[in-house]
Amino acid sequence: MGVVEARQLERDFGAFRAVDGIAFNIEEGECYGFLGPNGAGKTTTVRMIQGLLPRTGGDLTVFGKDIDREPVSIKADLGVVSQENNLDRDLTVRQNLLTYARYFDIEPEVAQSRADELLKFLHLDGKKGDKLSAISGGMQRRLAIARALINGPRLMLLDEPTTGLDPQARHMIWARLRSLKKQKITMILTTHYMEEAERLCDRVAIMNGGKILMEGKPSELVKDVIGEEVIELNLGDENRQAALNRVRALGAAYEMHGDTVYIYNGRHEMLSALVGIGHRSVLHRKATLEDLFLKLAGRTLVD
Amino acid sequence: MQKRLLRAFRMWQRNYDVFKSVYLASIVGNIGEPILYLFGIGVGLGVLVKEVNGISYVQFIAPGMMAAAAMNAAAFECTFGAYTRMMEQKVYEGILATPLSIDDIVLGEILWGATKGLISSGILLVILVAFGLFDAYAEIPLILLNMAAFGIAMSALTLTITALTPGYEFFNYFFTLFLTPMLLFTGIYFPAEQLPKWFYSIFLAFPTAHAVNINRYLFHGGSATMPLWGALFMAVSIPCGIWLASRMVRRRLIP
Numbered sequence: 097m098g099v100v101e102a103r104q105l106e107r108d109f110g111a112f113r114a115v116d117g118i119a120f121n122i123e124e125g126e127c128y129g130f131l132g133p134n135g136a137g138k139t140t141t142v143r144m145i146q147g148l149l150p151r152t153g154g155d156l157t158v159f160g161k162d163i164d165r166e167p168v169s170i171k172a173d174l175g176v177v178s179q180e181n182n183l184d185r186d187l188t189v190r191q192n193l194l195t196y197a198r199y200f201d202i203e204p205e206v207a208q209s210r211a212d213e214l215l216k217f218l219h220l221d222g223k224k225g226d227k228l229s230a231i232s233g234g235m236q237r238r239l240a241i242a243r244a245l246i247n248g249p250r251l252m253l254l255d256e257p258t259t260g261l262d263p264q265a266r267h268m269i270w271a272r273l274r275s276l277k278k279q280k281i282t283m284i285l286t287t288h289y290m291e292e293a294e295r296l297c298d299r300v301a302i303m304n305g306g307k308i309l310m311e312g313k314p315s316e317l318v319k320d321v322i323g324e325e326v327i328e329l330n331l332g333d334e335n336r337q338a339a340l341n342r343v344r345a346l347g348a349a350y351e352m353h354g355d356t357v358y359i360y361n362g363r364h365e366m367l368s369a370l371v372g373i374g375h376r377s378v379l380h381r382k383a384t385l386e387d388l389f390l391k392l393a394g395r396t397l398v399d
Numbered sequence: 400m401q402k403r404l405l406r407a408f409r410m411w412q413r414n415y416d417v418f419k420s421v422y423l424a425s426i427v428g429n430i431g432e433p434i435l436y437l438f439g440i441g442v443g444l445g446v447l448v449k450e451v452n453g454i455s456y457v458q459f460i461a462p463g464m465m466a467a468a469a470m471n472a473a474a475f476e477c478t479f480g481a482y483t484r485m486m487e488q489k490v491y492e493g494i495l496a497t498p499l500s501i502d503d504i505v506l507g508e509i510l511w512g513a514t515k516g517l518i519s520s521g522i523l524l525v526i527l528v529a530f531g532l533f534d535a536y537a538e539i540p541l542i543l544l545n546m547a548a549f550g551i552a553m554s555a556l557t558l559t560i561t562a563l564t565p566g567y568e569f570f571n572y573f574f575t576l577f578l579t580p581m582l583l584f585t586g587i588y589f590p591a592e593q594l595p596k597w598f599y600s601i602f603l604a605f606p607t608a609h610a611v612n613i614n615r616y617l618f619h620g621g622s623a624t625m626p627l628w629g630a631l632f633m634a635v636s637i638p639c640g641i642w643l644a645s646r647m648v649r650r651r652l653i654p
Contacts, residue, residue: 178496
């Protein structure tokens with residue numbers, strides 16, 4: 097049985113259907129990612145899983161129980177890091193954890209030792225007594241993760257955990273999340289950073305317009321849709337048409353975004369055929385989720 | 400039920416912890432104003448008024464001033480305080496990821512508003528005792544019970560309004576158009592019998608006039624009819640108010 101199971105899950109906001117009949121099954125210990133542009137329905141899905149939004153239709157169970165019927169017992173085993181900062185700004189860093197522990201009815205002594213452990217785990221032990229206004233955005237996000245872990249959750253929901261952070265802060269959070277993965281905590285992640293999904297997720301669902309377009313292991317999805325490798329060709333402004341004609345003559349699938357041509361399944365031999373094409377730069381690299389995403393963007397995804 | 404109360408108490412505790420760190424400023428704000436009124440109006444106007452219903456003017460307004468202190472403290476907490484937590488700081492949203500529900504949060508907020516009212520009116524009672532303006536010591540438990548019940552009824556009413564408020568600016572209307580009339584026309588500063596009956600009966604639809612009637616009866620005695628109606632009003636309006644506040648906050652938070 098999956099940790100989270102959804103069938104024909106729907107959510108309307110007035111006449112607008114934000115989530116349109118999706119199904120998924122998230123296994124114990126898995127990191128599952130919801131990918132998609134803004135407005136795809138990722139956050140709405142996560143908010144339904146945490147019991148914050150009642151669903152309009154379909155089935156949704158968490159730990160085998162209906163979230164709209166048994167929210168109290170389900171939420172006791174849930175850790176949530178939401179997209180918007182909702183840390184308690186009237187409290188200090190450590191007080192945020194202790195007060196939160198009390199909502200879960202955790203004994204004060206247990207809460208204190210767990211809070212100190214978590215502050216160390218997220219490199220915040222030097223900031224214990226600080227007001228939230230005195231710590232950076234990256235630290236606040238780490239504190240939000242610490243807070244979500246205070247009850248020792250079986251399932252973590254992370255809604256865009258690194259959006260708006262600088263690269264260093266982002267890498268630090270990724271490292272922490274990977275170590276949580278090793279502890280077999282089931283994780284559900286939403287993101288629009290393809291790199292984040294590739295690094296953390298065992299499986300991803302690509303969403304748009306409230307529907308899941310495809311689902312699977314990131315590497316397999318990329319391989320199936322894009323191929324193993326991509327040639328990325330940055331064209332100059334002159335002779336662009338002539339250059340495009342030569343690309344077309346290769347017979348490979350390609351996509352144009354801005355002044356860059358992406359040739360899918362680009363094999364090494366193709367490079368020689370592109371000599372003298374008048375490009376600014378050429379890059380022969382492994383295909384990534386970003387390629388998959390851009391390809392879908394060209395066809396079906398509308399932002 | 401017990402678990403429900405414990406979860407609501409967790410919300411209350413959160414507010415209490417925050418209050419503990421700023422209590423001095425908070426108490427000065429809540430209690431300073433009624434003290435100024437008590438002496439400014441009581442002593443100043445008292446020279447002109449001399450006696451009302453056979454007691455000195457300052458003694459006449461004392462029970463009503465206590466209710467006013469409770470009302471102001473509860474209303475302030477459940478407007479600006481609750482709105483900031485609900486909409487600006489998203490504290491409710493953070494707490495909703497824990498076993499607490501909207502009903503638990505709302506009940507905790509209402510009990511906290513009532514606590515603030517009890518603190519303010521309690522301090523005023525201490526001041527009355529210190530200045531020899533109070534001697535009904537046997538009634539103190541009932542007086543505090545009245546203030547607690549009034550604080551709950553007032554907090555539930557105010558939180559309902561807060562859940563419907565588009566923004567901070569709206570609270571200006573609430574304070575001038577709702578709370579000021581409650582101060583002026585519920586028998587705090589002059590006997591309500593001086594008002595046209597139909598006009599005063601509008602105010603009997605809200606908790607303040609009843610709290611004033613009950614308090615004055617406990618302070619000075621007199622006819623028990625209105626205070627008994629007041630107790631009935633509290634008994635009915637408290638559960639209804641809590642239910643309505645929960646419903647309105649839910650509507651505000653869950654689209």
